[in-house]
Amino acid sequence: MDGPKRILAIDDERINLRVIGGLLRNLGHEPVLTESFTEARQHLDATIDLVLLDVMMPETDGFTVAKKIREIPEVADVPIIMVTALTSKQDRLKAVEAGANDFISKPIDLTELRVRMGSLLKMKESQDEVKRYQAELEEMVAVRTSALKMALENVKESQRTILSAHLETIHRLASAAEFKDEETADHIQRMSRYCALLAAKLGLPDAEVDLVLQASPMHDIGKIGIPDSILLKPAKLTPEEWVVMQKHTIFGGRILGDSNFELLRVGEIIALSHHEKWDGSGYPKGLSGEAIPLYGRICAVADVFDALTSKRPYKEAFSNEKSLEIMRAGRGSHFDPRVLDVFLNDFDSVEKIQREFEM
Incomplete structure (x- = not known):
């Protein structure tokens, strides 16, 4: 992966955020630490490479937050890792239905965090590259097609x-x-x-x-x-x-x-x-x-x-x-x-x- 990634963490416990921030810095990434979806929404844009999302939050639980993130067009495909103490199959299925890509258990282990984030960040890099390529291709085709259309209009006139x-x-x-x-x-x-x-x-x-x-x-x-x-x-x-x-x-x-x-x-x-x-x-x-x-x-x-x-x-x-x-x-x-x-x-x-x- 090229360079540090911006990782958005959402957790209502400040001590948890401090721990997560330290782990992310240790891995060479830039943490963006927020205590609620309301606060996180101000940072959710195309520069965010991955979201670490706590499940158990009093204001809005992680399942609901994941669904809301998936409804935001510019970040709808951002990878989401649920940070949770829940282990039941029903809870994990609920997280997947809400839009989570992976899970990590509390307390967070540095090696596990690195491994689980690694594959998702590579996927995000590939998605971003495809988007850039498609945008460049569409622009190029539009310009060339427009130029050729104009040329052919002149041909028709002649x-x-x-x-x-x-x-x-x-x-x-x-x-x-x-x-x-x-x-x-x-x-x-x-x-x-x-x-x-x-x-x-x-x-x-x-x-x-x-x-x-x-x-x-x-x-x-x-x-x-x-x-x-x-x-x-x-x-x-x-x-x-x-x-x-x-x-x-x-x-x-x-x-x-x-x-x-x-x-x-x-x-x-x-x-x-x-x-x-x-x-x-x-x-x-x-x-x-x-x-x-x-x-x-x-x-x-x-x-x-x-x-x-x-x-x-x-x-x-x-x-x-x-x-x-x-x-x-x-x-x-x-x-x-x-x-x-x-x-x-x-x-x-x-x-x-x-x-x-x-x-």
């Missing part, structure tokens, strides 16, 4: 006059989510052309093939809202980091959503659905089969192939043979069988695109 400039701006925005990693600089070029090839081979009209070509580069635009520490991590993500990474689909949908421009609407569909899987095990909605938009199913095949055959911070590039072996194993689970078959049956055209936009 569509009435200069379509080519509009498309170029969208491609530059898509590149903003990719430029951090030099190894993926050509990813959106290859991936968009793989998508267009699949769309054409699947029999989509020329206008839709062009839409897929122009919209697919926006599939990962939501990654601009993902912290670099996660996006560029040269190792396997933790479960918590993976939850954050998966949100790039939702961020992309929000950035591209609510547009009257067809290209952006298709981009939104692709951003939200390119990580869905045929068997329903994908994200963010767990769609399955033909409930997944066709554009997303097309993008899934193209995106995975390019990811497998490209170097990433966490892996080296796989050969085409190894990549196709992996993808065949995902036929009917990860990928729409029909779309994957079209991809495999015209792999010469895929390799031609691959060579044209080599890294």
